Amino acid sequence: MSEIIELTVKTNRGEEMIDITGVVQKALQDKGVANGICHIFIPHTTCGLTINEHADPDVVHDILATLDKMVPAHGNYRHIEGNSPAHVKTSLVGSSQTVLIAGGKLRLGTWQGIFLCEFDGPRQRKVWLKIVSEA
Numbered sequence: 001m002s003e004i005i006e007l008t009v010k011t012n013r014g015e016e017m018i019d020i021t022g023v024v025q026k027a028l029q030d031k032g033v034a035n036g037i038c039h040i041f042i043p044h045t046t047c048g049l050t051i052n053e054h055a056d057p058d059v060v061h062d063i064l065a066t067l068d069k070m071v072p073a074h075g076n077y078r079h080i081e082g083n084s085p086a087h088v089k090t091s092l093v094g095s096s097q098t099v100l101i102a103g104g105k106l107r108l109g110t111w112q113g114i115f116l117c118e119f120d121g122p123r124q125r126k127v128w129l130k131i132v133s134e135a
């Protein structure tokens with residue numbers, strides 16, 4: 001059984017999408033895994049995970065701007081902590097992704113990157129990885 005790898009990511013703003021493709025790639029290289037799958041999980045309720053374009057930063061801008069339109073900053077929210085929009089956005093993007101590993105590398109599409117989506121920062125966030133190697 002392989003263990004769970006815990007990565008730490010420090011976010012810098014209230015909302016941002018941080019490209020974590022490189023740190024995930026390094027983790028599987030450190031494990032020496034050639035082929036298999038990598039499950040990536042975010043153990044937070046106001047921070048999510050998505051895969052999208054990491055070539056043009058305007059895509060990230062547009063995703064965050066669109067989420068803002070979908071989930072207003074102020075509304076008839078009941079959650080007393082006051083960060084309901086961050087909780088809703090996290091559920092919209094989700095908390096996990098699974099990526100194939102081939103030849104020691106994450107098998108992503110040409111333009112794809114893995115993004116940690118901070119919706120209630122800045123904070124220190126955890127990312128849990130489970131790397132399953134083909135025997």
Ligand code: ZN
Binds near residue numbers: 082
């Ligand atoms: Zn809350």
